[in-house]
Amino acid sequence: RKEVEQDPGPFNVPEGATVAFNCTYSNSASQSFFWYRQDCRKEPKLLMSVYSSGNEDGRFTAQLNRASQYISLLIRDSKLSDSATYLCVVNQAGTALIFGKGTTLSVSS
């Protein structure tokens, strides 16, 4: 079983749609959780950290359920510029980042 699993998509949505990505992780000792964004042929960049209480950054909301080892990302009012691959990431002991395969989002006008 992969350490971090995501639905690879692609998710094709119109502008203005709400889209949700899900992710599960296998190592219960994981300490930190993130969503990274990666544009085509570019490096990954941190989108947001994910906390157990849930957290929001503008149109983006992230949730963590430690009991079920589940992470989610909700994007509201999708923009064309949101088109990218979204990587679910966990971190153990502050060193290696463990990435999922990524979920591809394509927002169309």
Add this chain to the structure above:
Amino acid sequence: DTGVSQNPRHKITKRGQNVTFRCDPISEHNRLYWYRQTLGQGPEFLTYFQNEAQLEKSRLLSDRFSAERPKGSFSTLEIQRTEQGDSAMYLCASSTLRAGSSYNEQFFGPGTRLTVL
């Protein structure tokens, strides 16, 4: 530009040749990481350094892979006797280590894209 830099950006080589990639981290960052990303996959952790010490290398893909960070600044990743399966994007990232913090954001460089013919 004060971000993480990597050189070369692209490398094409023939099977069996050795290649070396360089990473220059953000100047005040004492941790440096190497990842590999193949098409359709997320980045895969290879190894990391804290200053000049290589603290984790069990995930290096084979004994053909080695990394150094001799003075705790830039790092090199070498692949000996390259194989076609080594074709991938090799990403470097850096971060600081702050006391009392379990995680510090890793900033990624643009990567070196390796093609083995």
